[in-house]
Structures are given as C-alpha cells and as structure tokens.
Amino acid sequence: MRPVDLARKLRREAAFEPSALDRGKAALMAAIRRESEPRRWPTIVPQIPYQDVTAALSFLERAFGFREVLTARLVSSDGAIGHATLEFGSGVIGIGPEGHHGTMSPKTAGIESQYISVYVDDVDAHYQRAAAAGARIATGLRDYFWSDGGHRTYEALDPEGHRWRFHQWIREGPRS
Amino acid sequence: MVSSPPDAEVIGRSLDEPEVFGLIYDRHAPTVLRYLGRRVGAEIAEGLVGELFRVAFERRRTFDASRVSALPWLYGIGSNLLLKHRRSEARRLRASARMAAAGEAADERATAAAAYDARVLFPRVAEAIEALPDDERLALLLFAWEDLSYQDVAEALELPIGTVRSRLNRARTRLRELLEPDGKNKEKAR
Numbered sequence: 394m395r396p397v398d399l400a401r402k403l404r405r406e407a408a409f410e411p412s413a414l415d416r417g418k419a420a421l422m423a424a425i426r427r428e429s430e431p432r433r434w435p436t437i438v439p440q441i442p443y444q445d446v447t448a449a450l451s452f453l454e455r456a457f458g459f460r461e462v463l464t465a466r467l468v469s470s471d472g473a474i475g476h477a478t479l480e481f482g483s484g485v486i487g488i489g490p491e492g493h494h495g496t497m498s499p500k501t502a503g504i505e506s507q508y509i510s511v512y513v514d515d516v517d518a519h520y521q522r523a524a525a526a527g528a529r530i531a532t533g534l535r536d537y538f539w540s541d542g543g544h545r546t547y548e549a550l551d552p553e554g555h556r557w558r559f560h561q562w563i564r565e566g567p568r569s
Numbered sequence: 570m571v572s573s574p575p576d577a578e579v580i581g582r583s584l585d586e587p588e589v590f591g592l593i594y595d596r597h598a599p600t601v602l603r604y605l606g607r608r609v610g611a612e613i614a615e616g617l618v619g620e621l622f623r624v625a626f627e628r629r630r631t632f633d634a635s636r637v638s639a640l641p642w643l644y645g646i647g648s649n650l651l652l653k654h655r656r657s658e659a660r661r662l663r664a665s666a667r668m669a670a671a672g673e674a675a676d677e678r679a680t681a682a683a684a685y686d687a688r689v690l691f692p693r694v695a696e697a698i699e700a701l702p703d704d705e706r707l708a709l710l711l712f713a714w715e716d717l718s719y720q721d722v723a724e725a726l727e728l729p730i731g732t733v734r735s736r737l738n739r740a741r742t743r744l745r746e747l748l749e750p751d752g753k754n755k756e757k758a759r
Contacts, residue, residue, distance in 0.1 A: 395741075397744075399747075400694065400713040400714070400744060403669055403698070405665040406603065406607065408611055417594070417598055417619035418595075418619075421594050421623055463627035
C-alpha cells in the first residue's frame with residue numbers, strides 16, 4: 394500500500410446536524426451587516442508605538458483577547474504593518490511602528506509615560522489568559538473598595554513594556 | 570439559464586456590495602464544512618465554518634483575482650483555524666484508526682494476519698500523521714483526504730509548488746517507514 398493510501402484509510406466523514414450550514418451562514422451575514430453599517434468608532438482612540446508591530450499584534454490578540462479589525466490594516470510596500478486597529482468591547486486602539494508621530498516604545502525609551510485601563514467582564518479569567526500567554530504581571534489581582542462599590546484589578550506589561558491595567562467592576566462589599 | 574459568475578468576480582463585486590459574498594458561502598461552505606468535520610469532528614467544525622467565512626470576508630481584498638476558484642483559498646484559511654484544535658484532531662485521528670482496524674477485521678476476505686496487521690498498523694499511521702510537523706500534515710491531508718492537486722495545495726498554503734512537493738515527499742517517507750518490516754524492528758529496538 395502506498396503511504397498516501399494509508400493516510401486515506403483514516404479519512405472519516407463527520408455526521409453533521411442538518412442546520413449546521415444555516416448557522417455558519419447566519420454568522421457570516423451578521424459580520425457582513427456589521428461592516429455595512431457605519432462603524433460606531435469611539436471618540437478617543439489611543440495610538441500605541443512598538444518596535445515590532447507584528448509581534449505586538451499577535452501578543453495583544455493572544456494574551457489580552459483583543460481582535461484586529463482586519464479591514465483597517467495598513468501594510469507598507471515592504472510588507473511590514475504600518476498600522477493596525479484592534480477592538481475590545483466598545484474600545485479601539487491603534488498600533489504602529491515607533492518613530493512615527495513622535496512616539497517611542499518603552500522598550501526604546503526605558504520609561505512608560507502612561508498606562509491604559511481596560512474594563513473586562515471576568516478579570517480572573519483574563520489574568521489567567523494573559524499570564525499563560527507570557528504577559529509580565531506588574532501587579533497581581535487585588536480588590537479596591539469605596540463607599541459605592543469597587544473593582545478588582547491587575548496590571549500587566551506587554552512585551553515592549555507598555556502597561557495595561559485590567560479592571561472588573563464589583564458591587565458587593567469587601568469579603569471579611 | 571444565466572451562467573453564474575466565477576468566484577473572483579463575485580468577490581470583486583463584494584467589495585462594493587458586501588452581501589454578495591454570501592454567494593461564496595453557498596457555493597463552498599458544504600465542501601469546506603466536510604473538510605473541517607473530517608479533521609476535528611462535527612461539533613467543532615460547525616462552530617468553525619462561520620468563523621472561517623467571516624475571516625475570508627474580512628480578508629476578501631487580499632484574494633488573488635487571477636484564481637479560478639476560491640476553494641483553495643478557503644481551504645487555506647480553514648487549515649490555519651484548525652491549528653488551534655490540534656488536540657481534538659489527534660483524538661479524532663486515533664478514533665478513526667480504531668474504526669479502520671475494526672473495519673478491516675470485519676472484512677471476511679481478510680486473513681487473521683491482515684486483521685492483526687491493521688490493528689497494529691492503523692494506530693501507528695494515526696500517530697505518524699499526528700507527529701508530522703504542522704506544514705507537512707496540512708499538505709498531506711489536503712492532498713490525501715481532500716484530493717486537492719499539488720497546485721491547489723500550493724494555493725491553499727500559499728507556498729511555491731516545489732515546497733509542497735518536498736513537504737509531501739517528507740510526509741510520505743515518514744509514513745513509508747511504518748510499512749517496512751525493518752522500520753518496525755528499528756522502532757522496537759529504540
């Protein structure tokens with residue numbers, strides 16, 4: 394028997410539900426409608442500089458769960474990413490190579506000049522995901538409370554040292 | 570009957586009229602869903618097919634309009650999505666090996682020795698496919714399970730055809746080692 398025929402012996406059809414294709418089509422058409430509608434862009438969009446934009450993009454998706462808006466990517470003639478846009482919830486950020494618009498990555502500058510706050514539904518799950526993807530944890534999970542509620546947060550550094558603070562709102566008082 | 574326009578034309582039109590892209594789904598989703606199902610089973614495949622076409626839709630500007638069919642391109646996007654499901658893929662492959670061996674054993678024309686061989690051989694084939702580097706496994710399964718031509722595999726994986734040929738040859742060599750009695754002994758001796 395030839396090797397390819399051997400591999401072919403292990404081909405096995407899956408048994409699909411009759412509606413399997415309908416659900417995929419619905420998901421596609423929903424994505425198409427989202428693009429056709431004018432995008433509700435936030436009025437403030439942080440633009441973040443990196444030495445390695447491709448690596449940063451992959452990290453932000455993997456570690457933090459951000460999603461690139463693929464139609465918004467700009468690619469320069471040498472194939473490098475000139476600018477990419479990422480969404481998370483109702484928020485949007487842009488990332489691009491440092492040196493443009495007077496910006497510098499903390500990896501080059503040796504200092505962070507700001508941090509970005511991101512509000513998530515489940516900060517513990519987010520922490521696990523980020524840590525597993527290799528994010529450097531600057532401050533572990535902690536609860537903060539005021540008279541009217543509080544939040545649970547942690548801070549992580551991305552591969553170039555940008556600081557991200559993740560928050561989850563919590564309503565109940567401190568556990569004693 | 571009006572002949573329907575080729576994929577490249579449909580995708581071109583979808584740049585201005587996004588809804589038109591639904592036609593690409595209608596044409597190719599059944600084929601692509603079956604592919605995903607063979608690789609990771611029905612449940613995951615059903616979840617992936619929508620994502621696959623959503624990614625394709627978002628990337629439709631990058632589709633090479635000189636290609637006749639969008640199918641290899643869709644196979645390529647699907648193959649990339651499948652890389653996140655390696656564990657399910659391995660599980661399915663091992664189950665398929667057991668079923669293939671059982672099928673062989675139930676065949677009345679097969680000798681007891683052949684059935685025994687199948688019981689030993691198929692799990693080893695599954696293991697060997699699983700152990701292939703991602704790029705060789707993708708090329709092999711597109712070729713062997715989907716019956717794609719070298720040219721189509723090259724388009725799907727966005728590789729030169731020579732690279733596809735060498736990957737398939739490497740994959741064949743690894744599988745052939747399993748079939749040779751010496752190979753088996755060497756394996757045991759290790």
